Amino acid sequence: MRVFNTRLPVLALCAGGTGGMEAAICNIASSGDTVAVLNAGKFGERWGKVARAYGLKVVEYTKRWGESFSPEEVAEFLDHDGAEASLLVVTHSETSTGALNDLEGITRIARERGKLVIADVVTSLAVHPIEFDAWGLAAAVAGSQKGLMLPPGLALVALSEAAWDRAKRSDLPKFSYNLTLAKDSLAKNSTPFTPPVPLVLALEESLRLIEDEGLEAVFARHARHARACRNAVTGLGLELFADHPSNGLTAVRVPEDRDGAEVVAHLRERHAMRIAGGQAPMAGRLFRLGHMGHYRDGDIRDLLAALDEVLLELAWVDHSKTREIVEAALGPAGS
Amino acid sequence: MRVFNTRLPVLALCAGGTGGMEAAICNIASSGDTVAVLNAGKFGERWGKVARAYGLKVVEYTKRWGESFSPEEVAEFLDHDGAEASLLVVTHSETSTGALNDLEGITRIARERGKLVIADVVTSLAVHPIEFDAWGLAAAVAGSQKGLMLPPGLALVALSEAAWDRAKRSDLPKFSYNLTLAKDSLAKNSTPFTPPVPLVLALEESLRLIEDEGLEAVFARHARHARACRNAVTGLGLELFADHPSNGLTAVRVPEDRDGAEVVAHLRERHAMRIAGGQAPMAGRLFRLGHMGHYRDGDIRDLLAALDEVLLELAWVDHSKTREIVEAALGPAGS
Numbered sequence: 001m002r003v004f005n006t007r008l009p010v011l012a013l014c015a016g017g018t019g020g021m022e023a024a025i026c027n028i029a030s031s032g033d034t035v036a037v038l039n040a041g042k043f044g045e046r047w048g049k050v051a052r053a054y055g056l057k058v059v060e061y062t063k064r065w066g067e068s069f070s071p072e073e074v075a076e077f078l079d080h081d082g083a084e085a086s087l088l089v090v091t092h093s094e095t096s097t098g099a100l101n102d103l104e105g106i107t108r109i110a111r112e113r114g115k116l117v118i119a120d121v122v123t124s125l126a127v128h129p130i131e132f133d134a135w136g137l138a139a140a141v142a143g144s145q146k147g148l149m150l151p152p153g154l155a156l157v158a159l160s161e162a163a164w165d166r167a168k169r170s171d172l173p174k175f176s177y178n179l180t181l182a183k184d185s186l187a188k189n190s191t192p193f194t195p196p197v198p199l200v201l202a203l204e205e206s207l208r209l210i211e212d213e214g215l216e217a218v219f220a221r222h223a224r225h226a227r228a229c230r231n232a233v234t235g236l237g238l239e240l241f242a243d244h245p246s247n248g249l250t251a252v253r254v255p256e257d258r259d260g261a262e263v264v265a266h267l268r269e270r271h272a273m274r275i276a277g278g279q280a281p282m283a284g285r286l287f288r289l290g291h292m293g294h295y296r297d298g299d300i301r302d303l304l305a306a307l308d309e310v311l312l313e314l315a316w317v318d319h320s321k322t323r324e325i326v327e328a329a330l331g332p333a334g335s
Numbered sequence: 336m337r338v339f340n341t342r343l344p345v346l347a348l349c350a351g352g353t354g355g356m357e358a359a360i361c362n363i364a365s366s367g368d369t370v371a372v373l374n375a376g377k378f379g380e381r382w383g384k385v386a387r388a389y390g391l392k393v394v395e396y397t398k399r400w401g402e403s404f405s406p407e408e409v410a411e412f413l414d415h416d417g418a419e420a421s422l423l424v425v426t427h428s429e430t431s432t433g434a435l436n437d438l439e440g441i442t443r444i445a446r447e448r449g450k451l452v453i454a455d456v457v458t459s460l461a462v463h464p465i466e467f468d469a470w471g472l473a474a475a476v477a478g479s480q481k482g483l484m485l486p487p488g489l490a491l492v493a494l495s496e497a498a499w500d501r502a503k504r505s506d507l508p509k510f511s512y513n514l515t516l517a518k519d520s521l522a523k524n525s526t527p528f529t530p531p532v533p534l535v536l537a538l539e540e541s542l543r544l545i546e547d548e549g550l551e552a553v554f555a556r557h558a559r560h561a562r563a564c565r566n567a568v569t570g571l572g573l574e575l576f577a578d579h580p581s582n583g584l585t586a587v588r589v590p591e592d593r594d595g596a597e598v599v600a601h602l603r604e605r606h607a608m609r610i611a612g613g614q615a616p617m618a619g620r621l622f623r624l625g626h627m628g629h630y631r632d633g634d635i636r637d638l639l640a641a642l643d644e645v646l647l648e649l650a651w652v653d654h655s656k657t658r659e660i661v662e663a664a665l666g667p668a669g670s
Contacts, residue, residue, distance in 0.1 A: 014351045014487070015350065017528075018511045019349065026508070049510065053508050053513075151531065152349070152529045152532060153488045173389045173390060173507065173508055175353065175357045175385045176350065176351065176353045193353040194353070194478070196351070196488030198486045198488075
């Protein structure tokens, strides 16, 4: 599949992204395995919970929410606390914080240490380049509802040959998430169990849309929109929440004396726009502008104009150069 | 939920019916448990596979495909081979054969023997009456794509208080199918993980449609359509596959010298109608007319007229009284 850049089969499961995460764990790992997890947000944390639910030992490298992990830091971790792990889970784009990790660099140092890398690409697939085969990933997990522009309900999971070898030996219980059954059925152009048919049909269409636009153009569009959002936010005097922001979403740090929920509420009530707040434990402390998937320049202009208006109304800011900043990033409106 | 006739919460999972089956098993059972399964078709068989995938001991009462289980037979089974089981799985309407089981009667004798009953109501919910609370079921599992008239991708699972007690002690691995998490979230009008949003919204609408028509009227309509199909099929000189047919679908036995696949193919190619063939090991040996969910009398008339035409064309039959038979069951066309 082109968006993963793999020649290997990508399995579609009737599941959310979390079910895809679970499928990766329960197919690749076996009882007694130790899983190393990079945790600096809700989804990094969730991977640890999934692995523990299957009785696996988990060693976590925890950083503050919003921080990314450098390959050097991960090398240090894998040489010490993570040494006994055979699997490393990396959240490429951490949806709860908007932070991007250097998946290619981290995978390289993990492979040098003999670890298999499971990548959470839920909010990076079709947003940032992913080279499944070339980087040597062992598994990658995505959901239908982000860069693939579909409703939620379909998880996509790719496994490498090394991961399939481990799947043969895996003794963890699974049935509907049994990827070996899914692979055997896929070879016969089928699925082992009733799939979420409308999403499977819609996926063909969304992959065609991506192909028509061109994958490089899709990446460039996401980069342009992310830049417009980041510049507009910092131009308003606010701070980005992530040190290394993803192009899939822009998380904004909420000033100490404010509550992010009011920005979310005003945008919904006055502008019929839905943005996301912070997830526990960051409720109120950040808000998130999503710009992955089916966004055109006009959508981003409208979003940032509305955000600007709301922040002025709420007196979070007392000046605005948002229009000029957005024009600098996206060109003049109507261009 | 009215269609289950329970005052207890019914959980909606991002899963197919099989995922719902799995959720019932991995939440209610614990390692070391024995599960008794009534198996006379693909789905009875699947329940055994699911339980074995979780390392549980399975004792099966196997009958020929198409047969139903009487409460007396099940009592005999539970007093002998099934004695050590604490759970009994009953497929209410066996989709692979069209056979209906007496869920109320079987549940009564199972409860007298101290067993908890897990009911597969995938093709009986909103087709046949189900009294979850009154019958004393421990769990019931349904999917969105049958009597609830939706696309596949949402599983519904109800648990009794006794089942929730067992769920507290359950040591089987689970994460996205963790029903306790789902119940805790439901109490806050939420879900632990991203749900398949369009299906959740559509479910509200389909439950409203059922409420508008009236649950008794929905059952009566299914009974009428089932009767029309059965009478038309036997009127053509063919045999029903099930001894006790479900009102959700009518499975037709294919004569020894014929292949059911040709009926399926002709209906699709010449009449743009999709019916189902037999599932392995019954491929070619039966075909199935589905009539659960959103069917009106006119749909059934059209289906049976087309079936009649195809069977005459293929020279499976040399005479037809189908029109009269259907009119006897449904009244004259246009009435």
